[in-house]
Amino acid sequence: MRKMSAALMCAAFAAFIASAVPGAAQVVPRSQAEIDLSFAPLVKRVAPAVVNVFTKRVVREQAQSPFANDPFFRRFFGDRFSFGVPRERVQSSLGSGVIVGANGIIVTNNHVIAEGDSFTVALADRREFEAELLLADERTDLAILKIDPGSEQLPTLSFGDSDALEVGDLVLAIGNPFGVGQTVTSGIVSALARTQVGVSDYQFFIQTDAAINPGNSGGALVTMDGRLVGVNTAIFSRSGGSIGIGFAIPANMVRLVVASAQDGGNGRVVRPWLGASVQSITSELAQSLGLDRPGGALIGDVYPGGPADRAGLETGDVIRRLDVHDIVDENTLRYRLATREIGSSVEVEYLRAGRQRTGTLRLTAPPERPARDETLLEGPHPFSGARVANLSPALAEEIRLDPMLSGIVVTQVVRRSPANRLGLQPGDIILGINDARVESVDALEDALSGGGRNWQVSVRRGDQVFNTTVRL
Template sequence: MLLGKMMSAVTAGVVLLALVGPGAVAQTIPTSQQQISLSFAPLVKQVAPAVVNVFTKRVVREQARSPFANDPFFQRFFGDRFSFGMPRERVQSSLGSGVIVRADGIIVTNNHVIANGDTFTVALSDRREFEAEVLLADERTDLAILKIDTKGEALPALAFGDSDGLEVGDLVLAIGNPFGVGQTVTSGIVSALARTQVGVTDYQFFIQTDAAINPGNSGGALVTMDGRLVGVNTAIFSRTGGSIGIGFAIPANMVRLVVASAADGNNGRVVRPWLGASVQTVTSELSQSLGLDRPGGVLIGDIYDGGPADKAGLATGDVVRRLDVHDVVDENALSYRLATREVGSSVSIEFLRGGIPRTGTLVLTAPPERPARDVTQLDGPHPFAGATVANLSPALAEELRLDAMQSGVVVTEIVRRSPANRLGVQPGDIILGVNNERVENVDALERALSRASGVGNWQVSVKRGDQVFNTTVRL
């Protein structure tokens, strides 16, 4: 109704006819000054002071270039590598937006806005500037939480709305600082919910809007008509770099959890619940093979002994269809629903077993630190010298973005120009064996390396993703 009245006001009294079914419904012209002057201005005045600019600076060291570097003669002999002198430093700057979510100076923005930065400055809508510290940077959700010292002053802040309560067609405002021109407000509607093919974060579950979002809007606010924050603007689909009416925002229910993790002081990381089982999306082909009436849901594979899925009564081959009141259509939806719940909470779960509906209660716990990490830097006359390794647990797998159902010895760091680096080992690789001796933990790996010390040829087995590499190394 509001949108209809606004359209009437814009057309200065023209009667609009919209064909609905067999008849026509006439939208009446404005009949009062109040109707003519309908505006978003009161809402903008309420929420805009809580949207800030975030300036990121980092120092980049680069080799000074010769004044002859662009000369064709020198290019012929030296190419683009012709440089001289001591390395020099220059400052790179980037600009984004942020939202004050707590009056004491807690600000949420996108992780890609502050990534690799050295110093951070927050500019309020009244042009005051504050140095900011990073409380938490979560690459998995592309969210970062900043803190500024307000000296006890209460800042204007936006309250979180329930992003699960959004419906396609709801009016929203996008507020940010596109192209660095200053704070800008655009209006639109919610175009779609639960978009999963965006590829920006690990949790593919975005609000899509046609409110204009441009570079610099990243980290800005997506606001409903009641003045609540329902999303953090993050990405656009564009062939030119400008807005074409397809923008994406991280839902507020996800943002709220990350903010809470930062405020709780979880050592700069987010602790999320886990299912304790491997899953795969039920596609059309898979649903036919399972004898289901339609695709959708997730098929349970391996189950972690004593994990949440195990305790909820799930078994291999079950198909999960709902968590509480929310449909689970694929793996992304399941990951999102779990990630927006607090550790220690419980949810009802609906699943099919042999086509028969069943229910259970899923008590959400953090992934366990079992076995203990035992982080060790390897050294000695062997191919893995220079690698830092640890025992892989569900908790460590979560941090490294690995399959939480895997176990073994995982590489966490590599020293440059080390034997492990020359071998091509990378962080995230899992060492399976040495000289045909399988290793299941760090102690077993060290014993295997010690027993093989002094040999000329080494047989090593390493897993990367779904591939296993077996090779012979000569030292």
């Protein structure tokens, strides 16, 4: 203990002497003793790659009557107090971003730029650039922006391997909380693979106690070797401020989204799919299946000819591992597949009737069969004003439905149309018309072409099926 104390004292004295000498060079910490003293050299190296992202959008508003808030008038007239020409108002919001490409590629959170009309990026040296939105991926809560720095090579952060993180590793969070300016906070990795956060479709987050506050969204989570291992995205808080529970999207997911934006993916990310429906193994399921503990993903329906089918997986199998990664639940499986490249292969370990088996998943993109044939329905019928399409695994992935579903899906509903009055919503699946089942857009149009005043309609929304009679 005395030797350790002496070593720390020597390191502290050396650091003091270095700081006291004008112009003394600072270096990235090389030992635990140096890390204990200061993060300054690391921050100087990585902070210039963290930027501020300003989002603006134009909101149209109706002018209000001066009696709009009078209880007496509201009792008789309700909310009918708007009048005159709509006026426009500019709303702005602030977040953070990380430069990951020297040519001006920046990653941030999707919720930072959501519904924005224009975007401005402010660098650490206070220069500002107008930014172009290359890709917005709501499912991962990530967005990719591009600025034009000319011939200048911007400072960047390189990606680290987020799978190599361990609980207890030191990390820095860099961003612009509350708009006060660039701020650095330190902490440790508190937990890995958090799957119950609820801020994106892919529930698999790095948890840290480094202070993350509003405005930090889209900022960098950095390791001690100066690599980007996460994009800060959310906090758990009852007060709105940091209480030491923050979450970051792992860099291995961020890397693939950035690659999709640069590869010209038409503004969307195409991910591998399993070709099967799955559910998490709960304690009750584990007991009924004779497993020694909960954990894994139970295979339900299997898509004929899909990756799971070709790997030999069947209904009732329990996936326990992909390559070297344990599969804890459904969210873990979806994340592990989503961070793989289309065309790659992965070894799957699963249980069937209590016996361990292995297979090889060759990952492909979800197929677009049948062709979507997107059509706007018009005419004297209750679905007029609905845009519909044939549902395929590819379209289901795009609009966040179960890829095992089939039929005719509503993709858009025109306001003040018969379909809108019927209550149709995007994502609804049209099952039948007048007691006749319809399974394609062509069949639906044929069923609607007969006309009439009374219509029996069957629609599925989520896990519920609604049957109603409509009179025109």
